[in-house]
Amino acid sequence: MNAKNLSERLKTVASFVEENTILADIGSDHAYLPCYLVHEGIITQAIAGEVVKGPFESAQKQVRNEGLEKQIEVRFGNGLDVIQLTDNVQTITIAGMGGPLIASILEAGKEKLSTVENLILQPNVHAKSIREWAQKENWKIVNETILEEHDKIYEILLLQKGQMELTEQELLVGPLLMKEKSSVFHKKWTNELREWQRIKDQLNKTTESQEVQHKKEELEGKIALVKEVL
Numbered sequence: 001m002n003a004k005n006l007s008e009r010l011k012t013v014a015s016f017v018e019e020n021t022i023l024a025d026i027g028s029d030h031a032y033l034p035c036y037l038v039h040e041g042i043i044t045q046a047i048a049g050e051v052v053k054g055p056f057e058s059a060q061k062q063v064r065n066e067g068l069e070k071q072i073e074v075r076f077g078n079g080l081d082v083i084q085l086t087d088n089v090q091t092i093t094i095a096g097m098g099g100p101l102i103a104s105i106l107e108a109g110k111e112k113l114s115t116v117e118n119l120i121l122q123p124n125v126h127a128k129s130i131r132e133w134a135q136k137e138n139w140k141i142v143n144e145t146i147l148e149e150h151d152k153i154y155e156i157l158l159l160q161k162g163q164m165e166l167t168e169q170e171l172l173v174g175p176l177l178m179k180e181k182s183s184v185f186h187k188k189w190t191n192e193l194r195e196w197q198r199i200k201d202q203l204n205k206t207t208e209s210q211e212v213q214h215k216k217e218e219l220e221g222k223i224a225l226v227k228e229v230l
């Protein structure tokens, strides 16, 4: 993968980006996504944020090598700390991290979201944390997609300001994804069901305790929710 030849995962994230938006890509690593978007003529201005020195330097090097220093500013810092309100950022992308980490970055930096119209989020796992955060903070899901690449399944969410009220089932599997019920969606949740069932079988073999009982009930709840959808 490089800035001109993105993974399907990042290309799909890129497909959600509106033309000419001012973008901040948080946790940008090599800055492939903003570089690709500028090369494709989709955007002309971006910030690439990184909190780890190695990836920060990779992003700087990539942007320099591509000759994109005028369009992409690489900034070192934690989450949304790299954004100032005067940057007028309209779109934030956060990709390739766990859902709870993405949700915690948004929560910690929520005062930076007043100029932001689109949040494009690609959690590797636990998208539910993002849906819960969005519901609580008055962001609504306007698009969701699911894809498989190299035996891994990814969900991508597009949030815009607005209210939504999701059921437990919708929080878990995604309100739009469960309507669409694609083959990848089916595969993801069939795999999850199998794994939860395996854990439950293990728990059935261990000594009963309050903790074990609680874990089993939690798994049974999730299994029932997902079985109903499939």
Ligand code: SAM
Pocket (backbone or CB within 6 Å): 010, 026, 027, 028, 029, 030, 049, 050, 051, 052, 055, 077, 078, 079, 080, 094, 095, 096, 097, 105
């Ligand atoms: N976004 C790229 C992608 O999707 O291919 C890179 C994903 S990489 C697995 C995650 C990156 O997020 C790492 O480079 C890591 O240093 C960075 N990161 C993790 N927590 C962060 C935070 N709180 N603020 C900024 N960057 C963060």
